[in-house]
Amino acid sequence: MAEPTNSKPRVLSGIQPSGNLTIGNYLGALKQWVEVQSDYDCFYCVVDLHAITAEQDPDELRRKTRESAAIYIAAGINPEVSTVFVQSHVPAHSELAWMLTCMAPLGWLNRMTQFKDKSARQAQESIGAGLLNYPSLMAADILLYHAELVPVGDDQRQHLEFTRDLAQRFNHLYGETFTLPSVMTPKAGARVMGLDNPTAKMSKSEESENHAVYLLDDLSRARKKIMRAVTDSHREIRFSDERERAGVNNLLTIYQAVTGESRAAIESHFAGKGYGDLKRDVADCVVATLEPLQGRYNELMNEAGYLDSVLKVGREKAAAIAEDTLKLAQERIGFLAPS
Numbered sequence: 262m263a264e265p266t267n268s269k270p271r272v273l274s275g276i277q278p279s280g281n282l283t284i285g286n287y288l289g290a291l292k293q294w295v296e297v298q299s300d301y302d303c304f305y306c307v308v309d310l311h312a313i314t315a316e317q318d319p320d321e322l323r324r325k326t327r328e329s330a331a332i333y334i335a336a337g338i339n340p341e342v343s344t345v346f347v348q349s350h351v352p353a354h355s356e357l358a359w360m361l362t363c364m365a366p367l368g369w370l371n372r373m374t375q376f377k378d379k380s381a382r383q384a385q386e387s388i389g390a391g392l393l394n395y396p397s398l399m400a401a402d403i404l405l406y407h408a409e410l411v412p413v414g415d416d417q418r419q420h421l422e423f424t425r426d427l428a429q430r431f432n433h434l435y436g437e438t439f440t441l442p443s444v445m446t447p448k449a450g451a452r453v454m455g456l457d458n459p460t461a462k463m464s465k466s467e468e469s470e471n472h473a474v475y476l477l478d479d480l481s482r483a484r485k486k487i488m489r490a491v492t493d494s495h496r497e498i499r500f501s502d503e504r505e506r507a508g509v510n511n512l513l514t515i516y517q518a519v520t521g522e523s524r525a526a527i528e529s530h531f532a533g534k535g536y537g538d539l540k541r542d543v544a545d546c547v548v549a550t551l552e553p554l555q556g557r558y559n560e561l562m563n564e565a566g567y568l569d570s571v572l573k574v575g576r577e578k579a580a581a582i583a584e585d586t587l588k589l590a591q592e593r594i595g596f597l598a599p600s
Contacts, residue, residue, distance in 0.1 A: 269301050270302065271408050272301040272409070272411070272412065273304045273403055273406050273444065274305055275305060275308035275402065276290060276329060277307075279313050279325060280467075281467035281476070282329065282475065282476045283465050283475055283529065284474045284515065284551075285467060287351050289313055289518075290412060291336040291539055293335070294336075295336060296503075298338065299552060302567065303338075304579060305343055306348045307329045307348060309322065309326050326493070328477075330347065332421050332558060334568075340571045344575050346578075346579045351405075351579050351581075353584050358397050358400075361401055361404075362396040362397040364434075366429065369423060369427075370397075373423065382584065396424070397427070398422040399420050399423075400427050405583040405586045405587065406583065407582075411442045412444075414452055414462075416452075416462065425441050428442075438586075439590075439592055451514060456490040456491065457472045460504060470486075471490075473486075479553060483548060487543055487544040490512060490543075491508040493508055496535070499531075516539075520546055
C-alpha cells in the first residue's frame with residue numbers, strides 16, 4: 262500500500278465554494294486547520310466538485326472558488342507549510358470517485374442522513390444523482406491522500422464512517438490499498454448554530470438577514486447581527502443543553518471557540534451580568550477576529566498572480582500523490598495500464 266512519505270500524520274479537509282463562509286466555518290474548521298498545520302502534513306482543498314451537486318452559476322462558482330482559497334490563507338493557512346489546492350484541478354478525485362461509486366452498495370448511500378434530509382426538500386424527479394453519490398466523492402478525496410485524520414463536524418461523521426467502510430471493502434476485495442481515516446474533532450465550536458434560530462446549524466447558504474455572521478461582512482453589520490441574536494427569558498448566563506436555552510448556549514460556544522477560555526472561566530466572567538453584556542463581549546471578540554482576516558484577504562485579492570501561484574503549487578503537489586494512489590487502485594481493480 263502506498264503510504265505517506267512525510268513523517269507527520271496527514272490531514273485532509275475542504276469547504277465548498279458556495280454561499281458565504283461564516284464564523285461557523287471559521288470556528289468549526291478554518292481555525293482548527295490553522296492550529297494543527299505545524300504538527301501535521303495538511304492538505305486543504307476548495308471542494309468545487311461537491312458544490313455542483315446543486316446548480317451553480319458558472320461565473321459565481323469561479324469567483325467563490327478564488328474567494329474561498331483566499332480566505333483559507335487569510336485565516337492563517339500557510340501555503341508554505343500546508344498544501345492548498347482546488348479539488349477539480351486534480352482529475353484523480355473524479356476518477357477514483359467513479360470507481361468507489363461502483364463499489365458502494367445503494368443501501369449504504371440511501372442511509373446517509375444528509376441525502377435523506379436534502380432529498381426530502383426536493384421533488385423526486387429533480388434530485389440529482391450527484392447528491393446520492395456525494396459520499397463516494399468525499400471518500401475519494403480522503404483516500405487519495407492516505408489521510409489519517411479528517412476534521413469533521415457532527416454532520417459529517419456518518420460520511421467518514423462510510424469512507425472507512427468503503428476503504429475496508431476495497432482492501433478486502435483487492436488487497437491493502439487505502440489508509441483508514443479517523444475523525445479529528447475541534448475542542449470547541451465544532452457546531453455553531455444560527456443566530457436567528459439557535460436550534461439549526463449556522464449555514465453559509467441561508468438567506469435570512471440575521472442568520473449568520475459572514476467572514477467578509479462589514480464589521481458594523483457583523484456586530485449588529487450578534488446584538489440581535491436570539492436568547493431567552495432567563496437571567497443566568499451558563500452553558501446548557503436545554504433546548505430553550507439554545508441561543509445563550511450558542512453565544513457562549515462562539516465566545517469559547519474564539520477566546521479558548523474554559524467553560525468555568527467563561528461562566529465566572531459573565532456571573533451577575535446580563536444578555537446585553539454577553540452579546541457585546543461576543544461581538545467584540547468576533548470583530549477582533551474578522552478585522553485582520555479581512556485585511557489580509559483584501560491584500561491577497563489585490564496581489565496580482567499570488568493566489569494563482571499558490572494554487573498551481575498546491576495542485577502539483579496534490580496531483581503527484583493522488584495520481585500514485587489512483588494508479589495503484591486501478592492496477593488492483595484490474596484496469597489495463599496504458600502503454
